[in-house]
């Protein structure tokens with residue numbers, strides 16, 4: 001555990017500029033998936049806000065059972081949340097965390113990430129970051145994969161993914177990145193938990209690269225084709241189809257045209 005690759009004091013000076021308290025992140029040189037470690041800690045009763053960060057993941061996973069390329073250079077971390085909300089609020093959570101991550105990246109790097117429903121961060125049409133939420137009995141783990149300092153993307157990811165370094169030409173300290181993202185995510189999360197959802201959903205709408213576009217949504221129960229019109233208060237995507245307006249809670253979209 002731990003190691004010289006992550007400077008906790010740099011993390012605390014970045015995070016400490018926002019109201020805390022900030023817990024010491026669990027640092028792992030290499031692990032299968034930070035989501036697994038965070039889930040174990042959550043099940044053992046760790047506090048909300050606990051972070052687990054790894055330099056490298058051997059079995060990083062993405063949404064819908066995909067693998068997530070997680071070599072050194074990226075920021076791979078998971079955050080334990082304990083939402084006290086209704087199922088509706090939970091459906092919204094992926095959008096809430098995505099807004100926080102995007103805002104923090106913009107604050108630190110000047111990049112302006114767009115959001116593809118539900119929670120992909122894109123720059124110039126390429127994926128900069130993704131978030132995987134996993135639910136337990138009384139906890140949610142939000143796992144963030146952010147391409148940060150990779151000087152190039154491997155193989156077939158080249159065409160579809162990018163990194164902060166590739167976009168700005170500058171490396172960014174992972175500690176400062178995490179110390180900027182974690183408080184911002186918590187701020188948006190607490191706002192949503194208080195029931196003040198509209199500002200968060202509006203922030204999502206203003207970054208959306210999905211709304212107003214033709215989409216094909218692959219859902220667990222089939223494919224929906226139409227125009228992405230809006231999101232509702234549950235964070236569901238509202239798709240105008242030939243059969244009317246359909247609210248989609250979970251799925252993966254391809255943008256057409």
Ligand code: BTN
Nearest residue numbers: 033060061062063130131143145
């Ligand atoms: C996606 O866009 O499909 C979500 C990718 C989430 C990747 C992160 S990296 C940290 C955490 N650990 C994992 O195994 N996955 C998430």
